[in-house]
Amino acid sequence: MSRSSLTQQQLDPLGALAAWPLAPAIAVIVTVSAVVTTVTQADQAVQAGNAPLGSLAIVAVTLAAILLVFASRPRNAPFGGGAHSAIAALALVAYLLEQASRWNHNALIQDDFGPVAIGLLLLGLAPYRPWRQIAASAGVLAVIVAAVTWVQAPFHSIDVPPVVFVTVAVTQVLAPALAGAAYSRRLVGSLLAWQTDARRAIIERTEETRARVVRAVVEQQRTELAAGVLPLLTEVLDHGEITKADIVRAGALAADVRKALLRELDKTWLDAAVARERAALLARGITPLLVVADPDRRAAAFHTDQRAATAALLGALCAAKGFDPCSLVVQVTAGDEFRGTGSPRPALTRSPLTTTSEIPLSTSPLRTIPDRGPRRETAPGAGAPASAPRLDQVTIQVGIDLPARAVRALLRPYLGVLHVVFGRVRVSTSRASGRRPLVTLEFDAEHGPERRRLARPVR
Amino acid sequence: MTLGLPDHLVGTSVGRALAQAAHWFGLTCLIGSLVSLAVLGISHPSAQIGVSLLGILVMAILLFLLSRHRTALLSVVYLLVGAVVTYVVSVTLLGLPELFHSSDVFLVSMPKMALLMVGGVGTGALVGVLWGTAGFILAETVTVLAALDTGVPYHPDAFTVSTYLFLVGVMLVSGLGRRRHRPVQLAMHRALQEDQSRLLRHELDVRAVALSQDTTLNQLVALVHAHPGPLGPHLAAGIRETVDTLHGTSWLTDSDERLSGPDGWLDSAVYSAIERCRDRGLVVEVTGERAALGRLDAVADRELGLAVQQCLINVILHAGIVSAEVVIESTDHDLSVMVMDAGRGFTESETGADRLGLRQAVRRRIERLGGSVTIMTRPGAGTSVLLTVPAPPGDAVQRPGTGAASGPASDPSGDSASDAGIGWPL
Numbered sequence: 001m002s003r004s005s006l007t008q009q010q011l012d013p014l015g016a017l018a019a020w021p022l023a024p025a026i027a028v029i030v031t032v033s034a035v036v037t038t039v040t041q042a043d044q045a046v047q048a049g050n051a052p053l054g055s056l057a058i059v060a061v062t063l064a065a066i067l068l069v070f071a072s073r074p075r076n077a078p079f080g081g082g083a084h085s086a087i088a089a090l091a092l093v094a095y096l097l098e099q100a101s102r103w104n105h106n107a108l109i110q111d112d113f114g115p116v117a118i119g120l121l122l123l124g125l126a127p128y129r130p131w132r133q134i135a136a137s138a139g140v141l142a143v144i145v146a147a148v149t150w151v152q153a154p155f156h157s158i159d160v161p162p163v164v165f166v167t168v169a170v171t172q173v174l175a176p177a178l179a180g181a182a183y184s185r186r187l188v189g190s191l192l193a194w195q196t197d198a199r200r201a202i203i204e205r206t207e208e209t210r211a212r213v214v215r216a217v218v219e220q221q222r223t224e225l226a227a228g229v230l231p232l233l234t235e236v237l238d239h240g241e242i243t244k245a246d247i248v249r250a251g252a253l254a255a256d257v258r259k260a261l262l263r264e265l266d267k268t269w270l271d272a273a274v275a276r277e278r279a280a281l282l283a284r285g286i287t288p289l290l291v292v293a294d295p296d297r298r299a300a301a302f303h304t305d306q307r308a309a310t311a312a313l314l315g316a317l318c319a320a321k322g323f324d325p326c327s328l329v330v331q332v333t334a335g336d337e338f339r340g341t342g343s344p345r346p347a348l349t350r351s352p353l354t355t356t357s358e359i360p361l362s363t364s365p366l367r368t369i370p371d372r373g374p375r376r377e378t379a380p381g382a383g384a385p386a387s388a389p390r391l392d393q394v395t396i397q398v399g400i401d402l403p404a405r406a407v408r409a410l411l412r413p414y415l416g417v418l419h420v421v422f423g424r425v426r427v428s429t430s431r432a433s434g435r436r437p438l439v440t441l442e443f444d445a446e447h448g449p450e451r452r453r454l455a456r457p458v459r
Numbered sequence: 460m461t462l463g464l465p466d467h468l469v470g471t472s473v474g475r476a477l478a479q480a481a482h483w484f485g486l487t488c489l490i491g492s493l494v495s496l497a498v499l500g501i502s503h504p505s506a507q508i509g510v511s512l513l514g515i516l517v518m519a520i521l522l523f524l525l526s527r528h529r530t531a532l533l534s535v536v537y538l539l540v541g542a543v544v545t546y547v548v549s550v551t552l553l554g555l556p557e558l559f560h561s562s563d564v565f566l567v568s569m570p571k572m573a574l575l576m577v578g579g580v581g582t583g584a585l586v587g588v589l590w591g592t593a594g595f596i597l598a599e600t601v602t603v604l605a606a607l608d609t610g611v612p613y614h615p616d617a618f619t620v621s622t623y624l625f626l627v628g629v630m631l632v633s634g635l636g637r638r639r640h641r642p643v644q645l646a647m648h649r650a651l652q653e654d655q656s657r658l659l660r661h662e663l664d665v666r667a668v669a670l671s672q673d674t675t676l677n678q679l680v681a682l683v684h685a686h687p688g689p690l691g692p693h694l695a696a697g698i699r700e701t702v703d704t705l706h707g708t709s710w711l712t713d714s715d716e717r718l719s720g721p722d723g724w725l726d727s728a729v730y731s732a733i734e735r736c737r738d739r740g741l742v743v744e745v746t747g748e749r750a751a752l753g754r755l756d757a758v759a760d761r762e763l764g765l766a767v768q769q770c771l772i773n774v775i776l777h778a779g780i781v782s783a784e785v786v787i788e789s790t791d792h793d794l795s796v797m798v799m800d801a802g803r804g805f806t807e808s809e810t811g812a813d814r815l816g817l818r819q820a821v822r823r824r825i826e827r828l829g830g831s832v833t834i835m836t837r838p839g840a841g842t843s844v845l846l847t848v849p850a851p852p853g854d855a856v857q858r859p860g861t862g863a864a865s866g867p868a869s870d871p872s873g874d875s876a877s878d879a880g881i882g883w884p885l
Contacts, residue, residue, distance in 0.1 A: 012463040014640045014647070015473070021632050029625070110565035110618075126480070158558065163498045168565045171491030175484045175572070183480035190472040194464060197781055198648075201742040205734070206655040208745075212725050213656070217663045221671060225705055229675050232682075233698050241689045242682065250682035257676050261668050272657045304654060312643070312650035413643040 003192060004132040008184060009078055010420060011191040016077070017416040019127040023072040026124040027065035030117040034061045034094070037113040041102065048105040057097035061117050064090035068124050074412065077419035079128030087125070088137045091118045092144060099148050107157040115145055115169045119176035126180035134184060138177030142170045224260060228253050270299040270330060273311040277318040281325055288325035290318075294332040298392040301447045305421040310394065313414045313441075317398050320410055324399030324436045335391030335444050392445045394422070399436035404429055407439055418443055463644050465740020467775040473633050475529075477587060478578035481626065482526035485576030489519040492548065492569040503555055511551045514544035515570060525578065534577055534590060541574040542597040549605030562606040563616035571598035571619045575626060587630040595623045648740055674701045723753020728764020729796060733785060736771040740781075743771065747787035751794050754850045759828050763796065763848055766821045766832075770798035770844045778802025778842065793830075794850035801841040821846070 009016035038045070038054045045051040064087050070076060071083035095114030099106070106112070118141050125134050149169040153162030232249055236242060274290050281288040302310070314330070317323060400407055411427060418425045422443035431437045464472055493515045500508040521537045549567050553559055559566075575594040578587070598619060606613035678701045681694055690698075724730055729752055733743050755763065767785070774783045780802035788795045821844065822832045830848035 014463050014644050015469070018640060019633065022629060025628060025632075029621075160558070161498045161502050164495050164566070167491045167494045167498070171487060171569060172565075175487040175491075178487050179480040179484035182483035183476045186479040187472060187476040190468075190475065191464065194468060194472070194781055197742045198465075198740070201737065201744075201782075202652050202655050204744070205652065205737055206659050208730075209656065209725065210659060213660055213663055217660070217667050221667050222705065225671075225675060229679065230702065230705060233678060233702050236682065236690060237695065237698055237702065239690075240695075242685050242687055244687050247683055247685065247687065250679045254676060254679035254683060257671065257679065261671060261676070264664055264668050267661075267664075269654065269657050269661070272660070273653075276653070304651070307654050308647060308650040311654065312646040315646055315650065316643070413640045417643075417647065 003188065004185075005130045006188050006192070007079070007130055008127045008187050008191065011188060011195065013074075013077065013417045013420040014413055015187075016127045017074050017413060020072060020074065022127070023069050023124050026120050027069045030113070030120050031058075031062050031065050034058045034098075034113045034117060037111060038098070038101075041107075041111060044102040044105045044107060048102050050101040050103065053097045053101035057094045057101060057114070060090050060094035060097055061113070064094060064117075064121055068121060072124070072128055074416035074419055075425070077128075077416065079125070081129075081133070084125060084129050084133060084137070087121055088118075088141060091121045092141055095141075095145065096148070099152065104152070104155045106152055106155065109149060109152075109156060109165045109168050110172075112169070115172035116176075118145070119173045122173075122177035123180035126183045129184065131181040131183075131185035131188065134177060135181040138174055138181065141177075142173045145169050145173050225257075229257065266297060268294065268297055268299040269302070269307050270294055270310070270332070273307075273314055274328075274330060276311075277314055277328075280315075281318060286325045288318075288328070290325075290328045290330075292330050294330075296332075296334075298332040298334075298445075301390070301392065302445055303447075306445055309414070309417045309421050313396070313418065316410065316414055317396070317400070320400055320402070322401035322436070324401065327397070327399030327436065327438070329395075329397045331395045331397075333393050333395070335393040335446075390447050391423075392447070394441075394443050394445060396441040398439050398441075400439055401436045404437070407437070411439075411441075463647060465644065465648065465781075467740060468781055471779055474587060477630060477633060478529060479526060481576035481578045481591075482522055485522050485573035486519060486526075488569040488573040488576075489515055489522065492566070492573070493519065495566050495569070496548070496551075499552075499555070503558075505551075507547075507551045507554070511544075511548045514540075514547050518544045518570065518573065522573065522576070529578065537577055538574065538594055538597060541570070541577075541594070542601050545570040545574055545598055546601035546605055549602050550608055553605055553609040553611040559611065561612055561614050562602055563614040563618075565618060567602065567605075568616050568618040571602065571616070572622045574598045575619065575623050588627050591623065591626050591630070595619070645738065649738060652738070674704055677701075723751070724749035727752035727755070728760045729767050729785075729787075730764075732764045732768035732771065735768060736775065736783075739775060741771060741775050742782035743785055744782065745785045745787070747785075748789050749787055751787060751789035751850065754789070754794065754852070755848070759848055759850070762824050762828055763794075763846060766824050766846055767796055767798060769821050770846075773842075774798070774800045774802065777805070789850060791852050792849060793847050795845060795847045797843055797845045799841065799843040804836045804838050804840045804842050 007016075008019070035058055038058055042051065042054070045054045067083060067087050067090065071079050071087070091114075095112075095118055098112060098114045119138070122134055122138050122141075146166045146169065149166045150162050153165045156165060228249075232246065232253060236246055271292055271294075274292050278288055278290050281290075299307075314328075317328065318325075400410075402410070407429065415425060415427065418441075422445055425441070425443040427442075428440045429437055430440070493512065496508055496512050496515060500512060518537070518541050521533070521540055525533050525537050548570050549562070552564070552566050553562060574597060575591050577590045577594045599615070602616070603613050678698055681697060685691075685694060730749075733745065737743055752760065752763075771783055771785075774780065778800045780800055783798060783800045786797045786799065788797075825832050825846050825848060828848045830846065833845040833847075834842070835845070836842035
């Protein structure tokens with residue numbers, strides 16, 4: 001994606017969320033100014049015989065304002081090109097209807113609400129749309145406004161050259177719109193510059209801890225092997241012979257080791273993120289029951305932003321006041337499993353759907369360790385070709401004993417981010433009698449073509 | 460990457476973006492004014508219109524310069540010149556015979572609105588509001604004077620008033636709205652960092668699994684297939700090799716040349732302090748003899764860590780910059796940590812209460828350890844704080860090259876020079 005097509009909302013969803021009050025403020029300003037202008041200049045419309053068109057102009061600008069507020073809401077992120085075009089088109093229609101309502105009887109161009117409304121509505125797009133598109137929209141609309149103004153110039157009450165009227169009208173469009181484009185361009189530039197630095201810093205910071213992580217991995221492996229494998233191998237070496245008991249013991253240990261290796265390979269970032277929250281709760285003296293249900297390892301295909309947003313959300317949920325430590329269930333399923341039927345999703349059960357419980361374990365130690373990458377091609381009902389984009393659905397259920405308003409306040413900023421990095425984010429709350437309110441978050445993760453991970457056969 | 464801006468950059472970045480937006484708004488108004496005046500100059504030729512045209516051009520040039528270099532001097536010059544030009548333009552336009560019957564015409568409003576868009580310097584919402592307010596007051600004042608001079612009735616102009624109110628509203632929303640989401644932004648930063656750490660752990664786990672498969676599992680399978688009886692030479696050699704590998708300490712690290720981070724660094728309080736500041740979004744680059752920190756005793760380590768943390772917090776709070784550099788040097792008897800930034804800098808003798816941390820938390824802390832603090836700074840040239848503490852010689856410390864500290868690290872006499880305001884080459 002090129003720099004000029006990026007937006008503040010994409011790079012900094014929380015910043016766009018903070019800027020959201022601008023949209024309803026602009027909506028109110030353009031609507032009120034349209035009503036006031038139309039009412040105070042009703043005589044001109046009556047003289048022109050087109051008064052109803054003035055009312056239609058108010059309707060059009062109100063629709064544009066409503067669309068701006070609706071499309072900029074965090075729950076509707078990201079702000080699409082369709083909404084952008086629709087707002088620009090409605091603003092233009094409102095301007096044309098206003099001009100038509102007073103055609104040849106418009107005393108002063110500076111009193112029209114149309115050009116200012118176009119400019120302000122385009123300014124309202126600044127946190128959500130690329131600067132180039134805002135500027136292009138402003139340019140196109142300014143040309144139309146200029147043409148309409150030029151045609152009407154002879155009928156205005158002030159005797160100045162038509163270019164002066166055109167300049168007044170075009171300035172009212174361009175000044176706020178170009179300000180919006182400049183804001184978008186500058187902020188996106190700052191965000192990209194910061195993110196380049198931050199990305200490098202995160203990598204360097206991680207590398208600094210490499211030695212410590214290596215030691216932890218070595219220690220963990222050694223601890224696991226010290227319980228059975230090392231004593232067996234040492235004994236066999238010391239005795240210089242192999243007994244039947246050694247062979248049986250070696251078979252059992254091989255199966256155990258293999259099982260442990262599979263378990264390790266099956267872990268995803270989601271298991272690690274939940275394990276982290278589990279450890280944090282244990283450190284606070286709470287014994288949690290946190291469940292990850294991702295038998296097909298779909299989480300492995302999530303990209304960095306999706307992983308970080310989900311992990312941050314899980315952290316916030318587990319740290320929230322009123323959190324039920326035995327309630328968190330995170331499930332990742334095929335996104336199309338419940339599509340098209342209109343039937344409600346089955347409620348998550350509290351069955352121990354852990355990733356490890358789903359692994360088909362062989363009793364033979366000689367079996368090849370299978371590819372533990374996403375197994376969508378073998379999943380029931382998943383007939384999409386491997387090269388097709390895939391859709392996964394994440395469902396998080398959590399009990400939080402807080403009023404609905406507090407839950408919404410808690411989730412709002414996280415949802416602002418989730419809406420940008422995931423598709424179709426939905427939140428619902430259910431309250432069963434005698435139990436804590438259960439909050440359910442669902443969001444879709446779209447991925448590009450699958451990439452199979454390399455299998456490593458056991459000889 | 461939806462990383463967003465760290466807390467200390469929000470004000471700066473959004474402030475600059477808003478200033479840029481304001482400047483473009485103002486420039487558009489001035490271009491509109493320029494075109495209108497040029498056209499009116501053709502239809503109503505007069506010397507006064509020529510002067511107005513020239514004034515608007517000067518104002519536009521100043522605003523353009525201001526958009527490139529936001530300095531207080533340029534902002535003040537723009538406001539003063541803009542006020543004069545607005546007065547001249549207003550008198551010129553309102554003085555045109557039988558054309559405008561009130562002061563609230565959009566042609567007069569255009570330079571006035573451009574005057575509001577001074578943007579000013581500073582990053583806070585309140586600062587932007589104050590500059591805009593200064594522009595608004597000047598604009599309305601000169602319009603009243605122009606109306607009095609020309610005898611045209613003064614009417615408050617809706618364009619300038621609403622533009623001013625809108626500007627104030629936007630600045631306040633931008634400045635205050637973000638503060639509610641600071642903890643979430645912090646959580647996102649941490650999540651991204653932890654994700655990177657998880658990737659590293661996963662990479663190493665996969666390597667460990669592969670190695671375990673090659674060694675442990677293969678030997679166990681070989682045993683399963685063996686016949687009871689004496690151990691064959693090949694099988695014995697294989698088992699011995701596996702046992703030796705697993706008993707060794709470098710089976711995962713043999714091929715990893717990047718492993719150079721000794722415990723002395725990762726376990727130090729300086730490292731922890733840097734990590735805490737990185738959590739807040741500061742990019743900290745560390746170079747030099749990091750392992751030398753392992754030579755410090757617990758007290759010195761803790762105090763030096765707190766001092767470094769205070770220096771980095773100062774960068775976050777005052778430098779107006781995203782990154783800092785920490786350089787660690789050591790001699791046989793001393794250890795020096797230099798915290799450098801290329802930010803605003805300051806004059807130490809003129810620092811107020813907000814710089815108390817530098818005096819109390821840094822200077823006194825280090826001096827209690829028997830060390831010294833050298834502050835090298837001047838306005839606009841960044842800041843370097845050199846912390847030197849005594850460190851007993853340590854055998855485990857590897858010092859590349861001669862091991863001697865270079866430059867300022869070994870020159871405690873720099874203290875007085877820097878206090879006198881001599882800039883450090885950054």
